[in-house]
Amino acid sequence: MPRTPVTDDDLAVLAEQLGREPRGVVAVGARCVCGRPLVVVTSPRLPDGTPFPTTYYLTHPGVVAAMSTLEANGVMRELTETLDDPDVAAAYRRAHEAYLADRAELGDVPEVAGISAGGMPTRVKCLHALAGHALAAGPGVNPVGDAALERATDLPTPWRRDRCTC
DSSP states (O other): OOOBOOOHHHHHHHHHHHTSOOOSEEEEEEEOTTSOEEEEEEOSBOTTSOBOOOSEEEOOHHHHHHHHHHHHTTHHHHHHHGGGSHHHHHHHHHHHHHHHHHHHHHOOOGGGTTOOSTTTTTOOOOHHHHHHHHHHHOTTSOHHHHHHHHHHTTSSSOOOTTSOOO
């Protein structure tokens, strides 16, 4: 599982990005080119005991806004249609399995067993979760997350992983 230690400075940035104190953060899964967090790795059980299946939580306001815009523009439906391709569907299932394996490294939470994120492995439900996974895991692991990130580069306010927008 890709990760770097979370620092006190990271936690301060995360609080700024989220508008609240971050919960259950165990590491930073991906960073902006400037070093600020893009994605955090979150414990599968929050400190208050709540199960939390979203291992890779997207935090950077620029990419969060880009995913929201794509969702509002119906891109989830379009990306769900790509799952009709057997190769894309197989890769998406592998992404689901990789996500579950990554979360299992952090602990066993029976309430979320078998549940990954973003609708995996059969539909596209949340581009934020899928983009977070794609950024943390790297290109080629989550085909739908990769496609969403690629589409973010073509928005009126584009987001690109190789440019700082902090």
